[in-house]
Amino acid sequence: xxxxxxxxxxxxxxxxxxxxxxxxxxxxxxxxxxxxxxxxxxxxxxxxxxxxxxxxxxxxxxxxxxxxxxxxxxxxx
Numbered sequence: 001x002x003x004x005x006x007x008x009x010x011x012x013x014x015x016x017x018x019x020x021x022x023x024x025x026x027x028x029x030x031x032x033x034x035x036x037x038x039x040x041x042x043x044x045x046x047x048x049x050x051x052x053x054x055x056x057x058x059x060x061x062x063x064x065x066x067x068x069x070x071x072x073x074x075x076x077x
Contacts, residue, residue, distance in 0.1 A: 001064025004057035011053070012046065 019029045022036035030037045031044040047054050 001061055001068060004060040004064070008054065008057045 015034075018034070018036075022029045025036070027036040028039060028041045029035075030041045031049065032041075
């Protein structure tokens, strides 16, 4: 339940570190190519770039929550 969310946050903050490094050096981050450029680039959201990763991670997290809830309500033998 927690692992997909932690992995998503890890990948997000890894990219955010690259973006911050680029902007602090005076560049513009190209979200589609993942490189620092000299000219302004449009923002492309994470959901548009990695829809399977975002939606799949959230679905796995919800599935984990459902399995935990089922585990609480099933009587042990």
